[in-house]
Amino acid sequence: MPTSRRDFLKTSVLASSLLFVPKFLHALDRQGLTRMRDSNGRRLVVVQLGGGNDGLNTIIPYRNDLYYNARPTLGIKPQSGILTLEKDLGFNPAMTRLKALYDEGHVAVLNSVGYPNPDRSHFRSMDIWQSGSASDQYVATGWLGRYLDSNCPGCELPYNGLEVDDTLSLAMKGNVRKGLALKNPEKFHQITQNQLIAKISGEKANTGGSELDYLYKTLTETASSAEYLYQTSKVYKSGVSYPNTEFAKSLKTTAELINSGIESRVFYVSLSGFDTHVRQQEQQAKLLGNLSESLGAFAEDLQKSGEFENTLVLVFSEFGRRVSQNASNGTDHGTANNVLLLGGGLRQKGVLNDAPDLQNLDQGDLNYQVDFRSVYATVLRDWLRADDTVILGQEFARLSGLV
Amino acid sequence: MTTTQQHLQHLYWRAGFGPLPEEVTKMGSIRKAVHALFRVSDKVEPLDSPTMHFAEAKATMAASATVPTMDSQVAGMRTTPEASLMRRGLTPEQRKLDNEQRRDAFYAMNVGWLDRMATSPAQLREKMTFFWHGHFACRVRQPEAALQLNNTIRRLALGKFGDLLLAVSQEPAMLQFLNNQQNRKQHPNENFAREVMELFTIGRGHYTEQDIKEAARAFTGWSDDENHQFVFRARQHDDGPKTFMGRTGNWGGEDVLKTLLEQPQTAEFITTKLYRFFVNDVPNPAHILPLAKSFYQSQYDISLLLERLFTAEWFYDAANMGNRIKSPIELLAGIKRTFGLQLDDNKLFVTFEKALGQTLFEPPNVAGWPGGRSWIDSSSLAIRLQLPQVLFRNAEFRIALKEDENDIAPTVPRAERTFRQPVKAHVRLAPLTQLLAGTAPAEQPAKLSAFLLQTPIRPENLALIQQQADRAPADDRLRAVITSLLALPEYQLM
Numbered sequence: 001m002p003t004s005r006r007d008f009l010k011t012s013v014l015a016s017s018l019l020f021v022p023k024f025l026h027a028l029d030r031q032g033l034t035r036m037r038d039s040n041g042r043r044l045v046v047v048q049l050g051g052g053n054d055g056l057n058t059i060i061p062y063r064n065d066l067y068y069n070a071r072p073t074l075g076i077k078p079q080s081g082i083l084t085l086e087k088d089l090g091f092n093p094a095m096t097r098l099k100a101l102y103d104e105g106h107v108a109v110l111n112s113v114g115y116p117n118p119d120r121s122h123f124r125s126m127d128i129w130q131s132g133s134a135s136d137q138y139v140a141t142g143w144l145g146r147y148l149d150s151n152c153p154g155c156e157l158p159y160n161g162l163e164v165d166d167t168l169s170l171a172m173k174g175n176v177r178k179g180l181a182l183k184n185p186e187k188f189h190q191i192t193q194n195q196l197i198a199k200i201s202g203e204k205a206n207t208g209g210s211e212l213d214y215l216y217k218t219l220t221e222t223a224s225s226a227e228y229l230y231q232t233s234k235v236y237k238s239g240v241s242y243p244n245t246e247f248a249k250s251l252k253t254t255a256e257l258i259n260s261g262i263e264s265r266v267f268y269v270s271l272s273g274f275d276t277h278v279r280q281q282e283q284q285a286k287l288l289g290n291l292s293e294s295l296g297a298f299a300e301d302l303q304k305s306g307e308f309e310n311t312l313v314l315v316f317s318e319f320g321r322r323v324s325q326n327a328s329n330g331t332d333h334g335t336a337n338n339v340l341l342l343g344g345g346l347r348q349k350g351v352l353n354d355a356p357d358l359q360n361l362d363q364g365d366l367n368y369q370v371d372f373r374s375v376y377a378t379v380l381r382d383w384l385r386a387d388d389t390v391i392l393g394q395e396f397a398r399l400s401g402l403v
Numbered sequence: 404m405t406t407t408q409q410h411l412q413h414l415y416w417r418a419g420f421g422p423l424p425e426e427v428t429k430m431g432s433i434r435k436a437v438h439a440l441f442r443v444s445d446k447v448e449p450l451d452s453p454t455m456h457f458a459e460a461k462a463t464m465a466a467s468a469t470v471p472t473m474d475s476q477v478a479g480m481r482t483t484p485e486a487s488l489m490r491r492g493l494t495p496e497q498r499k500l501d502n503e504q505r506r507d508a509f510y511a512m513n514v515g516w517l518d519r520m521a522t523s524p525a526q527l528r529e530k531m532t533f534f535w536h537g538h539f540a541c542r543v544r545q546p547e548a549a550l551q552l553n554n555t556i557r558r559l560a561l562g563k564f565g566d567l568l569l570a571v572s573q574e575p576a577m578l579q580f581l582n583n584q585q586n587r588k589q590h591p592n593e594n595f596a597r598e599v600m601e602l603f604t605i606g607r608g609h610y611t612e613q614d615i616k617e618a619a620r621a622f623t624g625w626s627d628d629e630n631h632q633f634v635f636r637a638r639q640h641d642d643g644p645k646t647f648m649g650r651t652g653n654w655g656g657e658d659v660l661k662t663l664l665e666q667p668q669t670a671e672f673i674t675t676k677l678y679r680f681f682v683n684d685v686p687n688p689a690h691i692l693p694l695a696k697s698f699y700q701s702q703y704d705i706s707l708l709l710e711r712l713f714t715a716e717w718f719y720d721a722a723n724m725g726n727r728i729k730s731p732i733e734l735l736a737g738i739k740r741t742f743g744l745q746l747d748d749n750k751l752f753v754t755f756e757k758a759l760g761q762t763l764f765e766p767p768n769v770a771g772w773p774g775g776r777s778w779i780d781s782s783s784l785a786i787r788l789q790l791p792q793v794l795f796r797n798a799e800f801r802i803a804l805k806e807d808e809n810d811i812a813p814t815v816p817r818a819e820r821t822f823r824q825p826v827k828a829h830v831r832l833a834p835l836t837q838l839l840a841g842t843a844p845a846e847q848p849a850k851l852s853a854f855l856l857q858t859p860i861r862p863e864n865l866a867l868i869q870q871q872a873d874r875a876p877a878d879d880r881l882r883a884v885i886t887s888l889l890a891l892p893e894y895q896l897m
Contacts, residue, residue, distance in 0.1 A: 050806050123542075127768060136597065140773035158781050166802045167758060168780045170767075181782040183803070191785050194792070196890050199867055211726050212858055214776055215784070215892035222781040246803075246817060272806040272817075278495050328495070 040310075042345070042383055045254060045267040046144070046171070047315040049291070051274030052122060055320035055337040056356065057284060058095075059109060063088040066358035067323075074280060074325035085109065087351045094289035097296025098340075105349045106299065106308075107342050108402065112356045113375060114336030114368030118319060122275065122333075125318040130171035132376055132392055143376055144266050145174030146391045147384065152177065152265075158218075159225040162257065163268040164250040172268055179266065180225055184253050189230035192223040228262075235260040240301040247271040248294035255301035258311065265384065274317060278328040291315070295342060308344035312383050312403060315340040316372070322364055336368035339375055341403070345383075348402050371396055378402050408853065411436060413724045416857060416897040417681050418713060419526025421737040424834035427854065437713045441706060444528035444561060449554040450519060454511035457504050457546045508546035512553070513756070513763045514749045517732070521739035531560035531705070533732065534680050537774075539571045539603065540766035541580045548576035548631050549764050564673060564703035565664050572599065572660060575627030581769065586623050588641040593619040596659070598769050604663040606672040610648070617645040621654040670699035674708065681712060683723050684775045690717055725858030725896045728778050731759035733897065734787065738889070741855070743831035744794060751800070754822055758786050758802050779895070791889035794828045795882055832881055839881070848872055848884050855885070856893045864891055 057074070061067045062082050068075045076082060082090035083099040089109070091099050101107050117135045119125045128135055132143035141149075148161050161172050161179030172179030182188035192198060201223035205216035236259040242248040250269045257264065271291060276283050295313065302308040320337030336356070356366050377388035377396040383403040389395045408427050415422035418440050493501060520529050535556045543549055552574045559567040571577055572595075578584060581595040596618035600610045624640030627633055645654045648662050663669055674695035675686050682690070698708045712718060729737065735755055738744055746752060756762045760783055761772055779787075792798040804820040835851070842850050848868045852860040868887045875883035888894060 124768060136594075138768050138770035140770075140777055165805065166782065167760070167805055168782050169805070173777065173780060178780040180780070188785075191789060194789070194890075196867070196871075196887055197785075197788050200864060200891065203861065203863055211728055211776070211896055212892060215728070215779065215895055218779055218781060218784050219788075219892055222785060225781065270805065277498075 040385060042310045042312065042385075043258065043265050043267065044144075044379060044384060045269065045311060045313045047291075047295070047313060048126075048169075048171075048268070048270040049274050049287075049315065049317035050122075050126070050270055050272030051276070051317070052125075052319045052321060052333055053274040053287075053317035053337065054276060054280065054284060054331050055111075055317070056323065057280070058092050058288060059085070059111070059338050060090050060092065061088060061355050061358065062090050064355070064358055070324040070358070072325070074329055074331065076281070085351055087355050089351055089355050092285065092288045094285040095292040098292040098342075101296065101299055101342065102350075106344060106346065107340060108346050108349050109351045110339040110341070110370055110375065110399075111351070111353050112336040112366055112369035113316070113339045113372050114319070114366070115371055115373070116368075118335040118365075118368070120319060120333040120335070122318060127170065129316060129318050129372060130169060132373055140170075140173075141175055142169065142171035142173050143380075143391060144171050144268065145178055147174075147266065147380060147386055148172075148177035148179065149174035150391050151384070151386045157221050157225045157228070159229055159262065159264050161266040161268070162229075162254075162264045164253050165268075165270065169268060169270075172266070179268070180222070182226075182229065183250075185226070185229040185233040185257070189226045192226045198223070229257065232262050233257055233260050236305070238301050240297050240304070242297040243290060243293045245290050245294065247290055248297065251294050251298040252301070255298050258302065258307050259305040276321075277326065277330040277332065280325075280330040299342065303344070310345065311343050312345065312379065313340075313342035314375070314379060315342065320366060323358060323361060323366065324364060334365050335362070336366040339370075339372070343403075346403060352399070352402070370399070374399060409724065409857070410719045412854070412857060413719060414440075414713060415526070416737070417530075417718075417727075418709075419530050420520045420733065420740045421897070422854075423740065424838040424854065428838060433719070434714060437710060440527045440713075441561075441710065444525040446525060447528070447558050448523075448525070449557065450512065450516055450550065451554070452511060452515055455508055455515060455546060455550055457508035505544060505546060509549070509764055510750055510753055512546060512550055514752050516553070516763055517736055517739065517752055520732070520736035521744070527709070528557065528560055531709075532557045534677070535560055535567065535571075536763070537680075537766065537771040538676065539577065540769050540771035541574075541576050542765055542768075543576045543580050545576070545631075548574070548579065551631055552576040553764075561706045561709070562704075564698075564705055565660070567705075568603065568664070569657065569660055571603075572656065573625065573633040575631045575633065578625060578627055578633075583622055584626050586619060586625070587639040588620075588623050591616070591619040591623060591641070595619070595622055595625075599660070600663065602770055604660075604669045604672065605666055606668065609666065609668045614647055617647045617654075618659045620645050621647065621659045622656040625656050664703065667695070667699050670703065671695040673703075674698050677708065677712070680774075681709075682718060683726060687717075690715070725856070725893075727897050728775060728895055729897050730772065730774060730778060731756055731761035732763060734759070734790075734895070737897070738790075738794065742835075742885075743829075745829045747827035747829075751822075751826060754800075754802070754804070755790070757804050759783055784892075784895075787895060788890045788892075791886045793826045795830060795886040795889070797825050797827060799823065799825045832885070835881065835885070844872075844880075845869075847881075848888075851884055852888055852893075855888050856891070856896075858893050858896050860888075860891070860893055864893070 056067065057076055060076050060082050062078050076092065081093035083093065083095060084090040085102060098107060115128065115135055119128060119135050130142050131139040133139040144161055152160050158178055158180040163169055163172050163179055163181040164183065165181050166183055168179060168181040192201060201219045205220050206213045233256055236256055238252050238256050242252045254267050254269060273287055299308060302311055316339050317337055319333060319335055321331030321334040326332050353369055360367060373392050373396045377392060378398040380386040380388040380391055381398060408430065410433060411427055411430060412422045414433060414436055415426060523529050539556065541552060555570050555574055559570055581598055582592045583595040586592040586595060593615050597615050600615065601607055620641040624636045626636050642653050644651055647654055647659055674691055678686055678691050694708060694711060697711065701707045717723065735752060753762065760778060766772055793800045801823045803817065806815065838854060839847050839850060848865060852865060868884055871887055872880050872884045
């Protein structure tokens with residue numbers, strides 16, 4: 001059934017392109033439809049939790065006294081409905097839908113993911129996670145952008161990497177290729193329908209290497225992508241009910257694009273507001289509830305269309321919080337944090353490594369067990385079939401047999 | 404070389420933020436124009452206004468000091484340990500007020516500087532301040548410290564590089580940003596030493612890890628006091644012998660900087676960066692090496708280097724004109740300058756900067772903005788091309804900014820990051836009308852494009868714009884042509 005559905009989608013995509021797309025776009029579209037090299041039709045959806053999510057209250061070491069000692073009021077009590085996993089860890093009570101997915105074997109948890117010499121500034125640490133650099137390196141490209149560079153030099157259209165937002169993150173900027181940011185296909189399409197922009201974007205871009213050629217090329221690709229995404233996304237409108245939040249809306253758009261059959265390999269979505277220095281419990285529960293419900297709806301949407309098997313979701317935050325609570329019932333900036341993987345194609349599920357070691361702290365902060373670039377390397381090589389060493393600039397030990 | 408209007412405009416775009424319409428009508432020689440640029444930039448006028456100040460004591464006095472925490476790095480911007488101690492005790496409401504006041508001060512500095520870029524006669528000084536702002540990139544939470552660093556850079560921007568380097572290295576903002584207050588005899592912190600070498604002077608590959616360690620020891624004790632003044636704390640300084648770049652002595656921070664300046668590689672590194680900023684993103688060693696040599700011989704005289712650069716014949720080669728993608732600041736300041744642009748709500752300038760990817764006083768990291776093609780992706784280009792409609796037609800500007808683009812106050816609710824409003828903008832078109840005086844209507848689009856664009860307009864675009872002009876009502880003709888010209892990819896270049 002899924003196969004024939006995909007075939008159907010493909011035919012209708014083609015039909016709609018032929019109907020609506022102006023003539024000059026055809027050539028580009030055909031190039032854009034060249035598949036990403038060796039990607040096996042798989043895609044990656046990265047979910048960024050902005051602000052430094054408190055990992056210890058997300059995946060709770062509910063049998064560890066050290067946890068409750070460090071967080072006399074902030075620690076989440078066993079009786080408040082912790083959703084137990086394994087290794088004496090449990091999801092925050094707000095994460096019911098993710099727990100259901102976990103029970104179905106669609107979730108993997110990595111504890112204490114981080115990097116050496118962690119930086120506790122939001123901006124810098126996010127920069128490090130997005131660029132995939134070491135903490136003393138300044139890299140002006142993102143790991144997913146470099147994936148586009150490396151794996152799809154011939155892909156002429158930027159929608160191979162899509163960010164559902166108004167502006168593009170560093171993560172999605174490569175040296176040569178960059179992703180495309182759009183809140184929704186209709187809105188983005190409208191912009192390119194401005195009379196003048198529509199006309200000049202239809203002009204032939206010179207193939208030279210000048211800055212002007214680059215600008216025209218980007219403009220033509222943008223208009224062409226906007227047209228393609230707009231027409232194609234009409235194929236599938238989600239019937240699944242999502243929470244009424246911005247984040248859920250972004251995931252719904254993502255699901256609609258995926259289920260419409262567009263060829264993007266990488267999607268990027270953000271949920272922010274995790275900088276909980278005060279009154280954390282209430283705020284974080286709301287955010288984690290939003291995360292869990294939205295991802296639940298997203299998974300349901302993809303399961304219905306048969307695309308869940310080919311989709312891997314990676315959830316990360318720029319750092320975790322300190323182990324001890326602060327004076328205002330919140331937590332201050334910390335270091336290593338958990339990473340969630342979600343999808344129908346996971347080969348290993350459950351809690352993959354040891355719970356955070358609360359005994360051996362570095363000045364009150366967690367020591368990292370897994371370098372985040374090991375996670376990237378695994379996803380790049382084993383899931384997207386890309387050259388992780390080239391993209392990350394050096395070799396990182398991969399987590400074997402994960403995806 | 405004969406001076407043409409295009410050459411003069413080239414000079415004004417590169418050495419400043421674009422020509423004024425009246426400047427290109429009275430054409431003199433390049434040499435005269437360069438001379439005038441230096442002359443009017445002689446005077447140093449600090450950037451300042453009461454709104455740019457934020458007395459940290461004001462919001463934090465009431466709060467009681469508690470234990471030190473990592474909270475000092477609240478928002479990706481570093482604060483002094485003392486300030487963080489005080490912030491720690493703030494109630495959520497006080498904290499919010501504190502954030503808002505800091506943000507207001509930074510907005511005032513940002514908009515104030517942008518305005519100055521657009522209106523100051525000292526174009527070269529402001530342009531160089533902007534260049535060094537990216538070179539000595541620094542991001543701190545204290546408006547006072549940020550403003551002081553900015554004015555130090557402005558004061559020394561055209562002098563000797565060594566003076567500038569030393570002054571910047573002793574600025575509290577920089578010492579904090581690069582953690583030198585944590586660089587103590589017993590526990591050296593190498594961050595400052597590393598960046599001074601990698602990014603500020605000699606560049607990667609010309610020093611060893613051991614040089615960094617030794618330099619870090621030399622910088623121990625470099626700190627600041629509560630009045631944002633540099634202090635040398637002798638008790639924290641390691642006065643033992645250090646071997647830096649092959650020479651041994653009881654070096655202090657000044658010695659390290661001096662030694663770095665003695666390396667010709669430093670002159671080459673700085674000259675290359677200037678060349679890429681002012682001339683071409685692709686360095687040409689044939690142009691750069693002689694410049695670097697004389698820069699070194701002149702003991703790093705920045706004005707002399709710039710004068711040689713602006714008067715070099717190759718500076719006006721076709722290949723070096725209209726080939727640089729304007730950074731968001733250059734784009735906005737340029738429009739502001741050419742058209743005397745004013746907004747009813749000045750904060751929107753900051754929104755535009757954030758949307759386009761470059762906010763003054765908020766470089767992405769100590770390496771500064773990468774520049775060039777990194778400014779342009781599908782989304783940022785779309786915003787750039789919509790901007791003329793927004794500014795010249797009061798069209799609605801719709802955008803939701805990312806949270807990390809607002810990191811002065813880390814958790815700005817989405818509603819506050821979302822803009823959806825028609826922009827009330829005012830532009831002056833009279834100088835352009837004057838520029839067009841005596842030009843037949845049919846010739847006006849071409850004449851305007853020659854003034855507004857630094858790269859030849861595509862013939863099909865000129866035809867398009869001519870059609871639009873012909874269709875526009877007489878009283879809207881000029882505005883229609885300008886709006887269209889500014890929405891061309893050609894206008895993104897300078």
